[in-house]
Amino acid sequence: MQPTATIPQKVVRKIPAKINIAEEIKQAHRQLRVAAYCRVSTAQEEQLNSYDVQVRYYTEKIRSEPKWAFVGIFADRGLSGTSTKKRDEFNKMIKQCRRGKIDMIITKSISRFARNTADVLKYVRMLKEIGVDIFFEEQNIHSTQPGAEFYITIYGSIAQSESENISANVIWGKNQSAKEGKVPFHYKNFLGYRRGEDGKPEIDPEEAKTVKMIYERFLAGDSMRGIVEMLDNMDVPTPGGQGKWHRSTVCSILQNEKYIGDALAQKTFASAFPFVKKRNKGDRDQFYTENTHPAIISKEVFDRVQELFKRKSCRQKAIAHAYPMTLKILCGKCGTPFARREGRSGLVVWVCRKHDKNASHCPMGRIPETEIYTAFVRMYNKLKLHEGIILKPALAQLHDLNDALQRDNPAMLEVNRAIATASEQSYKVSALRSRGLLDADACAAKLLEIEAKLAELRRERRRLLKNEDIEEVMDTLRQTADIIHSGPERLDSFDEALFADLVEKITAESQTRIRFRLYGGIELTKQLREVGR
Helix, strand or coil, X not given: CXXXXXXXXXXXXXXXXXXCHHHHHHHHHCCEXXXXXXXXXXXXXXXXXXXXXXXXXXXXXXXXXXXXXXXXXXXXXXXXXXXXXXXXXXXXXXXHHHCCCCCEEEECCHHHHXXXXXXXXXXXXXXXXXXXXXXXXXXXXXXXXXXXXXXXXXXXXXXXXXXXXXXXXXHHHHHHHHHCCCCCCCHHHCCCEXXXXXXXXXXXXXXXXXXXXXXXXXXXXXXXXXXXXXXXXXXXXXXCCCCCCCHHHHHHHHHCHHHHCCEEECCEEECCCCCCEEECCCCCCCEEECCCCCCCCCHHHHHHHHHHHHHHHHHHHHHHCCCCCCCCEEECCCCCEEEEEECCCCCEEEEEHHXXXXXXXXXXXXXXXXXXXXXXXXXXXXXXXXXXXXXXXXXXXXXXXXXXXXXXXXXHXXXXXXXXXXXXXXXXXXXXXXXXXXXXXXXXXXXXXXXXXXXXXXXXXXXXXXXXXXXXXHHHHHHHHHHHHHCCCCCCCCCHHHHHHHEEEEEEEECCEXXXXXXXXXXXXEECCCCCC
């Protein structure tokens, strides 16, 4: 029997933490970078006043704390909290957090942050991982404190239940209105009609002329693009009264049954929580009510437009999805899109549509499809081999430019102060009206004047914040870099999926040279083989 081995007594030694005194002092004196998020769920007057009050309250609160550095107020107006998809300011705030620009977010309550429990927990966990705290004022909870997630889940579930009850009541009310033939009109963004003195829709003669002109030009054979250009060149106001015309706007006008005096209710519906809006394709009952209001377009004209629409739509869909390069190649001489042509020999070429109709209209000749495919393969392989030299510096330059534009701007500070002052005036006027110290007409006139001033100030603020475009380009370019980084080490043949993910458009500079524009703005020129054409 072997003797039992003696085990030495366990000894534990403490290894002191290395304290970086300089870093500790720096952190102790560093201000906490704080932002606030606020939201109102409807665009009604009293709710928008609440919105302005929230913005003013959080601006003053953050600026009054000496240990806090004011980052900004992120505020969404007239949006539901059940989904974060369309909450632009919320998503912008999350981007800033990911870039390390924010240390803490203040918000009124969990229901203001999101009424979807899954979204609340998703963002609480994500922000906690990158060191960002969320303070919910109403519940007095910091998301980074121990046990916070349990309480957030409870309060989030209550908020979600409230939202479901509200939604059920709203849906019931809309269904009843639809059954009774009551038609909601959003006059602000609906061209051709205005609210009459009796509260019912009446035709706006000037706007009705625009509607009729759009129908006439479409039946005369004008393309959507042609109609859009015509309206912009004539400086015709859009339905909302601002910005330029878009194809989708013209499309909507040409397909809306309200212009013949009828109304189709429940074109869309909200799915079960979190209430995703879906087009009603027979999933729910619909109610078609005839002769609900005066018609601008005759039913005969409307029916002819719908028939023409179907023929054009079917043809365009068939063309649009036929080939990977459809609508992506543009002529560098005249700007016209290229078309695909196949000869009797089986050779496939791409050619400028103008040149194809009449060679004297554009000098750009034909380019074999195989050469474009080969050029893409060579471009991808070059990017893959030199991604650290081409893509990373471009991202770094954009990042530096974005930082430079986000530094204190005197003009921006002035605009923010003016917005705060105007919001304060709006609040005071509403308060005077609620106390009976101001009559309704005077109150309405003053609020309209202030709202016009605020709209102008917000437009100026958006103009000064044009660097938002840079952030979008950065995100797109980052996605492009990720696709290349995770893509195959080398391409030996054309990859249709990679082409769709990477290439935004191709410009044919000549028959022997093309320029690829990738999503994110990177442009690379490739020489094609010199062959007789």
